[in-house]
Amino acid sequence: MQYLKDEIRNNIIAAAIKEFTLKGYQDASMRVIAAEAGVAIGNVYRYFKNKDELFNSIVGPVYTKFTSMVFDLYQTQGSIPEMQLMTVDITDKIMEFYDKYETELLILIDKSKGSKYEDIKEELIRLVNYRIKSELLVIFKENGIKLKDDYILYILAATFVEGIFMVLRKYRDQAKIKELLGQLLFIYFDDLYKRFR
Amino acid sequence: MQYLKDEIRNNIIAAAIKEFTLKGYQDASMRVIAAEAGVAIGNVYRYFKNKDELFNSIVGPVYTKFTSMVFDLYQTQGSIPEMQLMTVDITDKIMEFYDKYETELLILIDKSKGSKYEDIKEELIRLVNYRIKSELLVIFKENGIKLKDDYILYILAATFVEGIFMVLRKYRDQAKIKELLGQLLFIYFDDLYKRFR
Amino acid sequence: MQYLKDEIRNNIIAAAIKEFTLKGYQDASMRVIAAEAGVAIGNVYRYFKNKDELFNSIVGPVYTKFTSMVFDLYQTQGSIPEMQLMTVDITDKIMEFYDKYETELLILIDKSKGSKYEDIKEELIRLVNYRIKSELLVIFKENGIKLKDDYILYILAATFVEGIFMVLRKYRDQAKIKELLGQLLFIYFDDLYKRFR
Amino acid sequence: MQYLKDEIRNNIIAAAIKEFTLKGYQDASMRVIAAEAGVAIGNVYRYFKNKDELFNSIVGPVYTKFTSMVFDLYQTQGSIPEMQLMTVDITDKIMEFYDKYETELLILIDKSKGSKYEDIKEELIRLVNYRIKSELLVIFKENGIKLKDDYILYILAATFVEGIFMVLRKYRDQAKIKELLGQLLFIYFDDLYKRFR
DNA sequence: AATGAATGAGCATTCATTCAT
DNA sequence: GATGAATGAATGCTCATTCAT
Numbered sequence: 022m023q024y025l026k027d028e029i030r031n032n033i034i035a036a037a038i039k040e041f042t043l044k045g046y047q048d049a050s051m052r053v054i055a056a057e058a059g060v061a062i063g064n065v066y067r068y069f070k071n072k073d074e075l076f077n078s079i080v081g082p083v084y085t086k087f088t089s090m091v092f093d094l095y096q097t098q099g100s101i102p103e104m105q106l107m108t109v110d111i112t113d114k115i116m117e118f119y120d121k122y123e124t125e126l127l128i129l130i131d132k133s134k135g136s137k138y139e140d141i142k143e144e145l146i147r148l149v150n151y152r153i154k155s156e157l158l159v160i161f162k163e164n165g166i167k168l169k170d171d172y173i174l175y176i177l178a179a180t181f182v183e184g185i186f187m188v189l190r191k192y193r194d195q196a197k198i199k200e201l202l203g204q205l206l207f208i209y210f211d212d213l214y215k216r217f218r
Numbered sequence: 219m220q221y222l223k224d225e226i227r228n229n230i231i232a233a234a235i236k237e238f239t240l241k242g243y244q245d246a247s248m249r250v251i252a253a254e255a256g257v258a259i260g261n262v263y264r265y266f267k268n269k270d271e272l273f274n275s276i277v278g279p280v281y282t283k284f285t286s287m288v289f290d291l292y293q294t295q296g297s298i299p300e301m302q303l304m305t306v307d308i309t310d311k312i313m314e315f316y317d318k319y320e321t322e323l324l325i326l327i328d329k330s331k332g333s334k335y336e337d338i339k340e341e342l343i344r345l346v347n348y349r350i351k352s353e354l355l356v357i358f359k360e361n362g363i364k365l366k367d368d369y370i371l372y373i374l375a376a377t378f379v380e381g382i383f384m385v386l387r388k389y390r391d392q393a394k395i396k397e398l399l400g401q402l403l404f405i406y407f408d409d410l411y412k413r414f415r
Numbered sequence: 416m417q418y419l420k421d422e423i424r425n426n427i428i429a430a431a432i433k434e435f436t437l438k439g440y441q442d443a444s445m446r447v448i449a450a451e452a453g454v455a456i457g458n459v460y461r462y463f464k465n466k467d468e469l470f471n472s473i474v475g476p477v478y479t480k481f482t483s484m485v486f487d488l489y490q491t492q493g494s495i496p497e498m499q500l501m502t503v504d505i506t507d508k509i510m511e512f513y514d515k516y517e518t519e520l521l522i523l524i525d526k527s528k529g530s531k532y533e534d535i536k537e538e539l540i541r542l543v544n545y546r547i548k549s550e551l552l553v554i555f556k557e558n559g560i561k562l563k564d565d566y567i568l569y570i571l572a573a574t575f576v577e578g579i580f581m582v583l584r585k586y587r588d589q590a591k592i593k594e595l596l597g598q599l600l601f602i603y604f605d606d607l608y609k610r611f612r
Numbered sequence: 613m614q615y616l617k618d619e620i621r622n623n624i625i626a627a628a629i630k631e632f633t634l635k636g637y638q639d640a641s642m643r644v645i646a647a648e649a650g651v652a653i654g655n656v657y658r659y660f661k662n663k664d665e666l667f668n669s670i671v672g673p674v675y676t677k678f679t680s681m682v683f684d685l686y687q688t689q690g691s692i693p694e695m696q697l698m699t700v701d702i703t704d705k706i707m708e709f710y711d712k713y714e715t716e717l718l719i720l721i722d723k724s725k726g727s728k729y730e731d732i733k734e735e736l737i738r739l740v741n742y743r744i745k746s747e748l749l750v751i752f753k754e755n756g757i758k759l760k761d762d763y764i765l766y767i768l769a770a771t772f773v774e775g776i777f778m779v780l781r782k783y784r785d786q787a788k789i790k791e792l793l794g795q796l797l798f799i800y801f802d803d804l805y806k807r808f809r
Numbered sequence: 810a811a812t813g814a815a816t817g818a819g820c821a822t823t824c825a826t827t828c829a830t
Numbered sequence: 831g832a833t834g835a836a837t838g839a840a841t842g843c844t845c846a847t848t849c850a851t
Contacts, residue, residue, distance in 0.1 A: 067815080071842075170394075187369075208370070226832095247824075249824075259826090259834065420810085446845075563791060566779075567795050577770065598757070643820080652836055655836050657822065
């Protein structure tokens with residue numbers, strides 16, 4: 022046979038996803054993964070060079086696509102009217118993406134401590150923060166909120182991001198997720214929306 | 219002697235706080251704590267049955283007080299006008315509390331993974347969620363937002379809580395914290411506030 | 416088919432020679448050998464029962480021939496005049512032998528640690544020792560050296576042997592080897608030679 | 613207790629010496645050493661940070677002293693009459709040194725493959741080679757030996773060194789070693805000696 | 810015959826906890 | 831009370847050899 026058996030590879034991946042989800046990268050045990058996959062420990066290393074690479078195999082592709090997706094959204098410099106559309110856009114893009122990589126994304130975001138991805142959430146927040154800064158400042162101005170400290174913006178970016186992941190963590194049903202993400206964006210960009218009503 | 223020496227106990231606690239803050243419950247090393255406390259490792263186990271109990275000693279009291287404080291706030295069933303006051307009240311209470319237990323609280327919230335407290339944030343959020351539910355529903359209604367799912371409220375509670383902790387994590391200066399917490403509450407209960415202006 | 420294909424066998428042997436030369440018996444990897452031979456690892460075990468036997472296949476024949484050659488030299492009980500000739504003879508015989516089995520011999524001598532051949536050098540030395548004993552004793556006597564211990568003879572045998580292999584290890588060019596071996600023999604049997612000049 | 617128990621440390625060292633002598637640095641097993649020392653594996657690591665350091669503890673001091681001793685001998689630039697004395701000197705120095713570190717020296721020289729000391733023999737030979745070059749060239753000239761290749765000198769250095777270690781490997785008795793080293797030096801510098809008789 | 814997937818004992822190392830002094 | 835030495839299960843990983851196809 023020329024290629025490694027997909028079934029076993031999949032078993033290992035499945036077992037690894039289970040273990041990483043349960044314990045996180047750092048605490049996950051290769052032995053447990055092997056046992057769960059019904060495979061000798063040595064054989065796991067035929068399929069994946071080491072723990073790191075096994076983690077990468079699960080999370081790497083998602084990382085790449087996810088960050089490029091986020092970067093695209095971030096590039097879309099929008100005037101305010103376009104912001105409305107963007108909220109729709111964001112939801113759609115996230116949905117499309119998440120549909121394929123749900124579990125992996127959550128591992129990447131929530132369980133990657135100790136791996137090279139451990140800072141991804143912070144990076145994401147920084148990006149989002151940078152992106153929504155100008156828009157939020159306008160909103161705040163319109164509502165008479167004066168910021169003495171940029172950190173409050175960073176908090177909003179962080180909680181916005183967190184909100185999105187909370188939705189993704191909770192639901193698997195696409196329609197449901199879409200609905201909630203829409204509402205979340207709506208709430209966060211409420212005033213914005215209203216002014217153009 | 220029947221009584222363990224307070225000084226040693228305190229040294230251990232101090233060293234443990236340092237180590238838990240740095241590495242979190244799970245990655246903290248009993249050896250490092252003992253060394254930092256200037257105490258033999260075996261002796262640590264005379265004062266604290268095990269790692270778990272040492273963690274408890276630090277975080278347990280804060281846990282109790284914190285949850286009871288939160289529960290108090292939660293009990294304060296308020297009509298909407300009282301919400302304004304509540305925002306002030308919340309800030310004050312948190313400050314008062316945090317002033318005494320700053321480090322321990324952050325360990326409890328951020329560094330308890332692997333311990334029995336790892337779900338405390340979630341519990342807190344549930345409480346907050348329950349508390350702000352009715353008020354937020356009114357606000358949403360007034361703004362034409364219809365919620366088909368309570369989970370969006372939960373997310374708001376969670377991000378609200380997260381926001382508070384982000385402030386506490388970032389600053390040590392009381393005035394600064396107060397200012398930012400005020401703004402955070404202001405933003406979250408913005409509309410609420412405005413309608414009664 | 417009853418017979419294993421010679422080509423594959425040869426490929427494996429060639430790859431094994433390369434690997435054993437590079438890493439020695441113990442550190443050589445069966446996987447690397449299989450890969451280098453362009454053969455599945457399992458198939459290597461069809462041709463050779465195990466690592467040991469693979470090593471034997473390479474080194475065994477050389478071992479046999481080499482020891483028998485040495486034994487022949489050892490049998491040639493020579494009077495002293497014949498010694499001169501012997502030095503020439505030795506060089507010639509070694510060259511002739513080495514010409515055919517160069518690599519294998521060096522593996523046998525230098526890279527067999529961990530295998531059953533690891534003591535071959537010692538055996539060889541013992542033989543050489545036995546052979547040159549009487550001659551060297553004469554030389555020593557003539558030079559006023561009195562040996563209280565035969566071990567000094569053994570050391571000379573050993574270093575003589577080592578010298579030969581150092582030449583063989585260093586050079587591949589036949590003329591060069593011959594020249595150096597000649598000089599080595601000349602040095603070791605210097606006085607002997609001189610007396611018959 | 614403030615200090616690690618010497619007895620156990622010594623047991624570990626003794627077990628390690630046994631294991632390193634038997635299998636060499638690379639193939640020695642920490643588990644086997646622990647078992648041989650009658651100690652739990654974890655405890656070995658209280659006494660020695662890792663395998664490397666355990667090996668160092670045995671071989672490091674010998675390495676330092678040995679190389680410095682050799683370097684001293686090498687520095688003693690001697691005219692030819694002094695060479696005679698040197699042969700005595702060498703024997704004495706080696707004896708004095710070896711008396712204390714016999715086993716460790718042999719591990720250093722013969723069993724350090726895979727450790728950072730693995731090239732020590734070669735370095736030693738290079739030093740000796742450099743040192744005896746001029747003297748031997750004179751001897752060769754006087755005896756009508758013309759060297760077309762410096763490598764023959766290197767071989768003599770190497771076999772000289774090897775001869776010394778063969779003596780050390782074989783005997784533990786000081787008088788015996790002294791006698792044999794003396795004879796060895798005498799033989800190697802025989803002609804030299806004779807010309808000044 | 811040939812493949813290469815599978816096995817599992819082995820390795821060095823770590824660390825919470827226990828135990829003898 | 832205090833010490834820190836001792837324990838041993840657990841970790842990630844390797845590799846000669848076997849086995850199912």
